[in-house]
Amino acid sequence: MSDPFSIASGVAGIVSFGLEIVKGLYVYCSTLKDQSSDIARIHNNLSHLHHLLENLRRQLDVRKFRSDDIIILACIEGRIFQCKECIEELKKVADKFERSQVDGLRAVLKAKVQQATYPFQHGMLQKLEQNVDSIFQQVVFSLQLLQNEDTSSIRNHVEDTKYLLELHRASNVSQDTVKWLNAPDATINFNIAYEKSQTGTGAWLINGQSFNTWLQQGSSFLWLYGFAGYGKSILCSTAIQHVFQHQKSSQDIGVAIFYFAFDDTSKQDVSALLRALILQLSGEQSNNKQQSNDFRSSLLSRLYDSYRNSTPRNQVLLDCLRRLCRSFKHTYIMIDALDESPRDKHRQDVLDVLTTMRRWGEPAIHLLVTSRDEVDIRDTLDPSRDESIAVRNVASNKDIALYITQSLRDKPQLRKWKGFHGLIETTLTTQADGVAKRHLTIDELIYGMAVDLDSIDSDTDSKDADSDHVGSDDLFLDGHRPLAVFRDNRMLHDADAVLEVCPGFIEHYGFREANEEETLCVRIAHFSVQEYLKSNRIKKRENVAQYHIQAKDINTQAARICFAILDKFDESAALQAQGFPFHMVDYSFVSRMKSMFPWARYAASFWPDHFRESKEIPPEAVRAMLRFRPYALRISAFHRPGARFGYNPLQFATHLGLSSVVSVLLDESNTEINEIAGGTTALIVAVNASNMQLARCFLDRDADVNGYDGGALKAAAKTGQVEMAKLLLDHGAEINAREGSALYAAAVMGHLEMAKLLLERGAEVNASTAGDRGAILELAIYRENLEMAKLLLEGGADANLVVDDRGRTALWAALKPVTAGELEYVRLLLEYGAEVNHCNDLGETVLHEAAINHEDTVRLLLEHGADIHIADIYDKTALHRAAEFGNEKVAVLLLKEGADPNTVDKFGNTAVSAAKSDCKDLVTFLSNF
CATH class of the missing domain: 1.25.40.20 (Ankyrin repeat-containing domain)
Known part of the structure; x- marks a missing residue:
C-alpha cells in the first residue's frame, strides 16, 4: 500500500490541474454569462467549484498526514480519480474555447450570439453542467471526509453537548444545585446553528490571524460583527467546535458558551448569562487535576448554600465566575447575538459586565462576542482593529454562496425551481452587500436629515419669503409652502447618532475615489431592508405602515432635500463672498466653500437625477435655483468634470437634458438663447449632449446655427452625429466655417460617414482654415486612416497641396504611418497624381x-x-x-x-x-x- 504522502501528492496534482481548467472556463464564461440563464448558472457553479477545489488543495497542502490516515486518503483518492475523467472532459471544452476565442468570441460579441459562431451548443451545455456537477459532488464528499476525520472526536461531543453537560452536572453538581441555579440551556441554540453550517463554513475565520491570536494570547478579546442574517451564529458555532478541538490539546482548558435570543426571555439578561457560564465551567473535568475539579464543584456548592432560598446578586455571580475562570489555565467564553439582549431593558447591564470582565486582565480568560454593529455595543466594547472582525467580506460571501448553492441542490422543495437556480444564486449573492446606488457620506446624511420636509407655519413662510436672499420666494412650490427648509437644530451630532436613529437598518462603509482619502459613507444594510420598505407587507402593519416608500416619493423628497441644502450653501457662500463681484469668484473659492460644507457634494451631484425621477417638483423651482442661486449653480457645474458649458442656467439645464426647465427658461423674456458663456452656446451644448430634441427646439426658436464660429456643426462632426449634422445643415449651418471646418473635425475623429455627408453637402476638402492644424488629407494620413484618405482623394483632395510651412506635401506625411505600412499611403497618393x-x-x-x-x-x-x-x-x-x-x-x-x-x-x-x-x-x- 502506498504511503500517505504519496497518495496526498497524487491527489493534490489532480486538484491543481482541475483548478487550472475550472479557472479558465470561469473566465471564459464571464464574458457570456449575461446572454443565457443556463450559462449564468454554469458560471456560478464554476465559481463555487473553484472555491471548493481551492479549499481541498489548501487542506492537502497544510495537513500533516499520519500513517493511520491511509484509509481516509484512499477513499479521497478514489473520489478524486473519479473526477479525473470529468476534468479531462472539461479540458476538451476549454481547449475548444481557446481555439475559437480569437474568431468565435469576437464574432459572438460583435454579432450578439449568432448561431453560426456561438460556442455553446445545447448538448455541450448539458454535458458541461453534468461534469461540473459530478466534480462538485466528489469534492464536497472529499472535504466532508477530511472534516469528519478532523472533528470525529468533536462531533460526538458537539452533537450532544447537552448530554455531556448533564454528565458533568450529574457527577460534580447536585441536582438540587442545578435546579436552583436554573441556568438556560445554550446547547439548543448551538445545535440549531450547527445544523445550518456547510462543509468549510467559517474556515476563513479559524484560519485567520485574529482568531488564532485570540486562541493563543492571554486576556484576549474578539468581536465578530455584521448585519442580521450574515451567519454570525453559524460562525460562532464553528469557533466553538474549533475550541472544543483545541481543548483536547491541553489538560486544563475550560469552555463555556451562551446565546442571547430575541424569542426567549430566559436568555436576555446578565443573570442568565452568568448562571449559564457558571454551570458549564463548574461541570468541567480536568484530567489529573482532581484538586481543581473539587474546587470548582465546591465553589458552586457554597454559592448554593449561601443563597439556597434566593437568587444571587449579579455581582456575586460575577465574582464566582472570575474564580472559576482562574481555576483553569485557559478559559474560553463565547457569547453569540449580544444585540438580541433588549437594548432598552437589559443590554447595558450585559455590556457593563463584559467591560468588567475585560478590565480584570485575567491571563486565563479568552472572550469572544458576536453581534450586529450597533453604536452602544461598539462604543462599550471599544475593540481595537485587531480585536474586531467584520463578517461581511469576500470570504463570508463565499460561505453564503456555498450555502445557497447547497440548499438549492439538496432541498426537495427547491429542486422544481432548477431553471431559476442561476437567477436565485445571482440575486442573493450579488446583493448580499448593502444597497448604495450613490455614495452618500455621513456628513451629507446628517445635513440631509436636518432638512424639514413638513409644512411650515405661516410666520416662517412669510419670514423666508421676505428675506434678503434674492429670489427666495421663487423656490416655493406655491405661494405658501417652500420646497424644504434647512434647520440647524435638526442636525444630528455624528455618525453614531445616525445609526442610533435607524439601528440595524443602515451601516457605515468606507469609499475611496481615485487619489482621495477614504470617506465614511452610509448605506442600507441589506437589500432585504430595501425590499421590505418598498413592499406591500409593510403597509399591513399599522405601527410601521408610514415608512412604506415608493420610488417617486423617494426622489421627490430627495430632490427637495437637495434644493434646501443648495439654498443654504448659496446663502453661506454669498456671505463669504461679500464685496466681490460674482464673476471674480473663482474655482478656489468654491472649492474652499465645498470643504466648509461637504454635505453639498451629494446635493450638487445628484439633484438632477432625483428631479428627473420625481415628476412632482415643478420646473419653475429648478429654474429659480439656477437663476437666483449662482453659487448653487456653480458647485453643481463643478461636479460635472469634462462637460463643456458656461455658468448659464439655460446651458446647464440643456447639458442635463432637463427639457421642462429649458422650456420654462425660454419662456422668460430675459433669456438670451444665443448668449455665449464658457466659450459655447446653448445650441452647441445640446449638440455635445446628443440631444436632438433640444437642438431642434433651439433652432425652431431662431437660435443662431452658426453662432460661436459654427461650433454646433463642428461639435456634431467631431462626435459623429450624422443626423444632428443633417438637422443643422438643413437650418443653414455654414459647412466651411472660418474658424475650423466640420470636415477637419470629422477627419480628426475618423468619422467616415460624417465625412461623406459633409463632402456631399459641399465641404471644401482642400481648405486650411485658421482653426485647423494642417490640411485635412495630411491629417488623415498622420492618423493612419487609409479609408478616410481614400474618401478625401475621391472627394477632390489635392495630393500636391503644400501642407505645412516647410513646403512639404502629403507624401512626406505618408512616410510616418507604421501600423498599416507607409507603402499603402505612398502608393495611394501616387495613384492620385502626387508629384x-x-x-x-x-x-x-x-x-x-x-x-x-x-x-x-x-x-x-x-x-x-x-x-x-x-x-x-x-x-x-x-x-x-x-x-x-x-x-x-x-x-x-x-x-x-x-x-x-x-x-x-x-x-x-x-x-x-x-x-x-x-x-x-x-x-x-x-x-x-
Whole structure:
C-alpha cells in the first residue's frame, strides 16, 4: 500500500490541474454569462467549484498526514480519480474555447450570439453542467471526509453537548444545585446553528490571524460583527467546535458558551448569562487535576448554600465566575447575538459586565462576542482593529454562496425551481452587500436629515419669503409652502447618532475615489431592508405602515432635500463672498466653500437625477435655483468634470437634458438663447449632449446655427452625429466655417460617414482654415486612416497641396504611418497624381527623406520616376542622405539606378566621406564602386 504522502501528492496534482481548467472556463464564461440563464448558472457553479477545489488543495497542502490516515486518503483518492475523467472532459471544452476565442468570441460579441459562431451548443451545455456537477459532488464528499476525520472526536461531543453537560452536572453538581441555579440551556441554540453550517463554513475565520491570536494570547478579546442574517451564529458555532478541538490539546482548558435570543426571555439578561457560564465551567473535568475539579464543584456548592432560598446578586455571580475562570489555565467564553439582549431593558447591564470582565486582565480568560454593529455595543466594547472582525467580506460571501448553492441542490422543495437556480444564486449573492446606488457620506446624511420636509407655519413662510436672499420666494412650490427648509437644530451630532436613529437598518462603509482619502459613507444594510420598505407587507402593519416608500416619493423628497441644502450653501457662500463681484469668484473659492460644507457634494451631484425621477417638483423651482442661486449653480457645474458649458442656467439645464426647465427658461423674456458663456452656446451644448430634441427646439426658436464660429456643426462632426449634422445643415449651418471646418473635425475623429455627408453637402476638402492644424488629407494620413484618405482623394483632395510651412506635401506625411505600412499611403497618393519630385523649401524631395530608412518606399518612388540626381540647397543628393545614416541597402539601390558616388556637396563631402565611420562595409562598398 502506498504511503500517505504519496497518495496526498497524487491527489493534490489532480486538484491543481482541475483548478487550472475550472479557472479558465470561469473566465471564459464571464464574458457570456449575461446572454443565457443556463450559462449564468454554469458560471456560478464554476465559481463555487473553484472555491471548493481551492479549499481541498489548501487542506492537502497544510495537513500533516499520519500513517493511520491511509484509509481516509484512499477513499479521497478514489473520489478524486473519479473526477479525473470529468476534468479531462472539461479540458476538451476549454481547449475548444481557446481555439475559437480569437474568431468565435469576437464574432459572438460583435454579432450578439449568432448561431453560426456561438460556442455553446445545447448538448455541450448539458454535458458541461453534468461534469461540473459530478466534480462538485466528489469534492464536497472529499472535504466532508477530511472534516469528519478532523472533528470525529468533536462531533460526538458537539452533537450532544447537552448530554455531556448533564454528565458533568450529574457527577460534580447536585441536582438540587442545578435546579436552583436554573441556568438556560445554550446547547439548543448551538445545535440549531450547527445544523445550518456547510462543509468549510467559517474556515476563513479559524484560519485567520485574529482568531488564532485570540486562541493563543492571554486576556484576549474578539468581536465578530455584521448585519442580521450574515451567519454570525453559524460562525460562532464553528469557533466553538474549533475550541472544543483545541481543548483536547491541553489538560486544563475550560469552555463555556451562551446565546442571547430575541424569542426567549430566559436568555436576555446578565443573570442568565452568568448562571449559564457558571454551570458549564463548574461541570468541567480536568484530567489529573482532581484538586481543581473539587474546587470548582465546591465553589458552586457554597454559592448554593449561601443563597439556597434566593437568587444571587449579579455581582456575586460575577465574582464566582472570575474564580472559576482562574481555576483553569485557559478559559474560553463565547457569547453569540449580544444585540438580541433588549437594548432598552437589559443590554447595558450585559455590556457593563463584559467591560468588567475585560478590565480584570485575567491571563486565563479568552472572550469572544458576536453581534450586529450597533453604536452602544461598539462604543462599550471599544475593540481595537485587531480585536474586531467584520463578517461581511469576500470570504463570508463565499460561505453564503456555498450555502445557497447547497440548499438549492439538496432541498426537495427547491429542486422544481432548477431553471431559476442561476437567477436565485445571482440575486442573493450579488446583493448580499448593502444597497448604495450613490455614495452618500455621513456628513451629507446628517445635513440631509436636518432638512424639514413638513409644512411650515405661516410666520416662517412669510419670514423666508421676505428675506434678503434674492429670489427666495421663487423656490416655493406655491405661494405658501417652500420646497424644504434647512434647520440647524435638526442636525444630528455624528455618525453614531445616525445609526442610533435607524439601528440595524443602515451601516457605515468606507469609499475611496481615485487619489482621495477614504470617506465614511452610509448605506442600507441589506437589500432585504430595501425590499421590505418598498413592499406591500409593510403597509399591513399599522405601527410601521408610514415608512412604506415608493420610488417617486423617494426622489421627490430627495430632490427637495437637495434644493434646501443648495439654498443654504448659496446663502453661506454669498456671505463669504461679500464685496466681490460674482464673476471674480473663482474655482478656489468654491472649492474652499465645498470643504466648509461637504454635505453639498451629494446635493450638487445628484439633484438632477432625483428631479428627473420625481415628476412632482415643478420646473419653475429648478429654474429659480439656477437663476437666483449662482453659487448653487456653480458647485453643481463643478461636479460635472469634462462637460463643456458656461455658468448659464439655460446651458446647464440643456447639458442635463432637463427639457421642462429649458422650456420654462425660454419662456422668460430675459433669456438670451444665443448668449455665449464658457466659450459655447446653448445650441452647441445640446449638440455635445446628443440631444436632438433640444437642438431642434433651439433652432425652431431662431437660435443662431452658426453662432460661436459654427461650433454646433463642428461639435456634431467631431462626435459623429450624422443626423444632428443633417438637422443643422438643413437650418443653414455654414459647412466651411472660418474658424475650423466640420470636415477637419470629422477627419480628426475618423468619422467616415460624417465625412461623406459633409463632402456631399459641399465641404471644401482642400481648405486650411485658421482653426485647423494642417490640411485635412495630411491629417488623415498622420492618423493612419487609409479609408478616410481614400474618401478625401475621391472627394477632390489635392495630393500636391503644400501642407505645412516647410513646403512639404502629403507624401512626406505618408512616410510616418507604421501600423498599416507607409507603402499603402505612398502608393495611394501616387495613384492620385502626387508629384514625386516636388521639392520642399530646403530643396529636398521625398526621396531624400525615404533614403534614411525606407528601402521599400525608395524602390516604389524610383518606379514612379523619382530623380536620384536632385540635390537640396546644400547640394546633397539622396545618396548623401543614405550614406550619412548608414543605410547600405538604400545606397546600393540608388547606385544601381545611376546615382553618382562622387558628387560633392557644399561642405566638400562625397557619399564616401559622408558615410558613418562605423559603417565599414558601406565605406568599402562606396570606395570600390
